[in-house]
Amino acid sequence: MSDIIKVCHIYKTYFPDTFGGLERVIEQICRQTHDYNIENTVVSLSRNGLRVIERQEARVMQYPISLDIASSPLSLSLFRHFPQMIKEFDILHYHFPWPFADMLHLCFAQAKPSIVTYHSDILRQKKMKWFYKPLMDKFLGSMKKIIATSPNYLESSRDLSPYKQKSEVIPICIGEEGYPSVSLDRIRYWQHKVGDGFFLFIGVLRYYKGLDVLLEAAVGFTGTIVIVGKGPMESDLLKKVKERGLKNIVFCGFLVDEDKMALLKLCKAVVFPSHLRTEAFGVTLLEGAMAGRPLISTDIGTGTSYVNKDGVTGIVIPPKDSKALRRAMQDLAADDELTQKMGQESRRRFEKMFSAPRMGKEYNDVYRSVLS
Numbered sequence: 001m002s003d004i005i006k007v008c009h010i011y012k013t014y015f016p017d018t019f020g021g022l023e024r025v026i027e028q029i030c031r032q033t034h035d036y037n038i039e040n041t042v043v044s045l046s047r048n049g050l051r052v053i054e055r056q057e058a059r060v061m062q063y064p065i066s067l068d069i070a071s072s073p074l075s076l077s078l079f080r081h082f083p084q085m086i087k088e089f090d091i092l093h094y095h096f097p098w099p100f101a102d103m104l105h106l107c108f109a110q111a112k113p114s115i116v117t118y119h120s121d122i123l124r125q126k127k128m129k130w131f132y133k134p135l136m137d138k139f140l141g142s143m144k145k146i147i148a149t150s151p152n153y154l155e156s157s158r159d160l161s162p163y164k165q166k167s168e169v170i171p172i173c174i175g176e177e178g179y180p181s182v183s184l185d186r187i188r189y190w191q192h193k194v195g196d197g198f199f200l201f202i203g204v205l206r207y208y209k210g211l212d213v214l215l216e217a218a219v220g221f222t223g224t225i226v227i228v229g230k231g232p233m234e235s236d237l238l239k240k241v242k243e244r245g246l247k248n249i250v251f252c253g254f255l256v257d258e259d260k261m262a263l264l265k266l267c268k269a270v271v272f273p274s275h276l277r278t279e280a281f282g283v284t285l286l287e288g289a290m291a292g293r294p295l296i297s298t299d300i301g302t303g304t305s306y307v308n309k310d311g312v313t314g315i316v317i318p319p320k321d322s323k324a325l326r327r328a329m330q331d332l333a334a335d336d337e338l339t340q341k342m343g344q345e346s347r348r349r350f351e352k353m354f355s356a357p358r359m360g361k362e363y364n365d366v367y368r369s370v371l372s
Contacts, residue, residue: 007040
């Protein structure tokens with residue numbers, strides 16, 4: 001084996017097609033392992049057909065989607081090419097959940113050194129999961145190593161409990177060098193557009209993000225709430241804002257990183273009301289901590305409460321509790337000293353536990369231990 005290790009990351013979607021938190025995690029793993037002689041490739045599916053994209057952090061190989069069932073796309077092209085394609089790699093690194101990847105591995109790659117980063121339990125498709133579970137268990141059982149993204153998730157996941165002996169925790173981390181510096185012009189632009197001292201949500205507008213609860217919390221709240229992102233819930237949320245006559249909600253749509261960082265510099269705190277375990281970690285919380293902002297999140301037994309330490313880096317509230325969410329925002333809005341203190345602790349915890357070089361080293365150690 002040469003000192004260079006060729007790693008193939010396998011997940012259903014990736015940049016530049018989609019811009020979710022999981023895609024950001026894969027990007028950071030690729031970026032941070034590069035200095036350890038890890039050569040990364042990301043294999044994903046795309047509606048743009050077969051293509052290869054050379055990105056700074058990795059080569060991206062995209063295969064056309066043939067069918068999409070319950071948010072789980074399949075590709076006949078990838079199924080045909082997979083046995084030959086994987087021959088060039090030393091390690092296959094799956095990102096769970098994606099049932100089609102389980103099938104690919106069990107059909108063609110059981111002899112290949114393989115690990116999986118376990119990002120989330122499957123929660124929404126309960127009936128389908130009953131049929132899928134034997135495949136999932138065989139897939140997880142065949143892995144050399146299972147990586148959970150927080151100790152909270154490893155302890156609370158029923159699906160992971162049979163595999164604790166082969167599991168370890170590598171927290172999601174992000175690197176500041178992966179984000180652009182923010183010009184004074186962009187800060188002035190957003191300050192003119194939305195002001196400052198607002199409460200900021202960033203994320204894809206999905207069912208588990210708790211945005212209905214955030215709208216309820218906005219009723220009777222005197223501050224401004226800025227929502228950044230697009231997604232399947234967007235039209236429904238816009239309709240509810242209009243029906244309720246909410247004047248303190250600002251939708252900004254999808255924004256590039258420079259604009260997001262400008263808003264993080266201007267906001268009072270980051271609000272992250274996800275209420276289901278599908279939200280396994282919350283990269284937005286890391287971005288808020290990196291910017292030195294207090295965090296408001298919910299206690300759902302996942303990495304969100306690992307990033308946000310209640311009463312120290314921010315406020316942790318029960319899920320689906322709009323009154324508690326409104327009260328948390330009001331408390332921070334009314335107390336600049338508390339906001340500043342929590343923001344400083346948030347930044348300190350980020351530097352200690354969630355800076356990206358740590359994640360790169362730990363994944364490099366896993367890759368080399370698996371191959372040895």
